[in-house]
Amino acid sequence: MELLKLLSGPEIIAQIFSFLILFFILKTFLWKPVLKLLDERKAKMASDFQKIEDVKKEVSSLKNEFEEKLESVHAYGREKIRESIEEGRKAAEEIKKEAQASARALVDDAKIGIEIEIAKARMRLKKEVVDLTIMATEEIVQQKLTEEQDKKLVVDFLEKLDQA
Numbered sequence: 001m002e003l004l005k006l007l008s009g010p011e012i013i014a015q016i017f018s019f020l021i022l023f024f025i026l027k028t029f030l031w032k033p034v035l036k037l038l039d040e041r042k043a044k045m046a047s048d049f050q051k052i053e054d055v056k057k058e059v060s061s062l063k064n065e066f067e068e069k070l071e072s073v074h075a076y077g078r079e080k081i082r083e084s085i086e087e088g089r090k091a092a093e094e095i096k097k098e099a100q101a102s103a104r105a106l107v108d109d110a111k112i113g114i115e116i117e118i119a120k121a122r123m124r125l126k127k128e129v130v131d132l133t134i135m136a137t138e139e140i141v142q143q144k145l146t147e148e149q150d151k152k153l154v155v156d157f158l159e160k161l162d163q164a
Contacts, residue, residue: 132161
């Protein structure tokens with residue numbers, strides 16, 4: 001209330017009139033440029049937010065694409081590892097088969113060698129038996145005495161063979 005006592009009626013009217021003039025001047029010269037500036041700022045911010053959203057979408061798309069490619073690379077790697085393991089198994093199987101075939105060939109060769117050696121030993125044994133028989137026959141023929149002497153001669157000959 002004290003404030004109203006300090007101001008008189010014409011001062012209040014002058015103040016109101018000055019305020020309206022100031023308001024009109026501000027509205028005409030300042031309000032429109034400020035609103036225009038605020039609208040431009042608002043549009044720029046909306047544009048920046050849209051760009052940010054677009055970048056986020058692009059980053060998300062690139063991330064998904066990267067993850068897909070990474071998964072593809074992992075799948076390719078797993079496939080190559082599986083193929084390598086399979087090739088290793090095949091190679092091991094081939095090596096095993098070759099080793100078995102080689103072992104069979106060695107065993108067959110050894111059997112053939114043993115059979116040849118047995119045949120040679122039999123031939124030598126036959127030859128020795130024939131030689132011994134001939135020698136015994138020669139001695140019997142040379143000393144044709146009695147049957148008892150023939151037996152004694154054969155027994156002596158066999159004892160000689162045992163000693164030799």
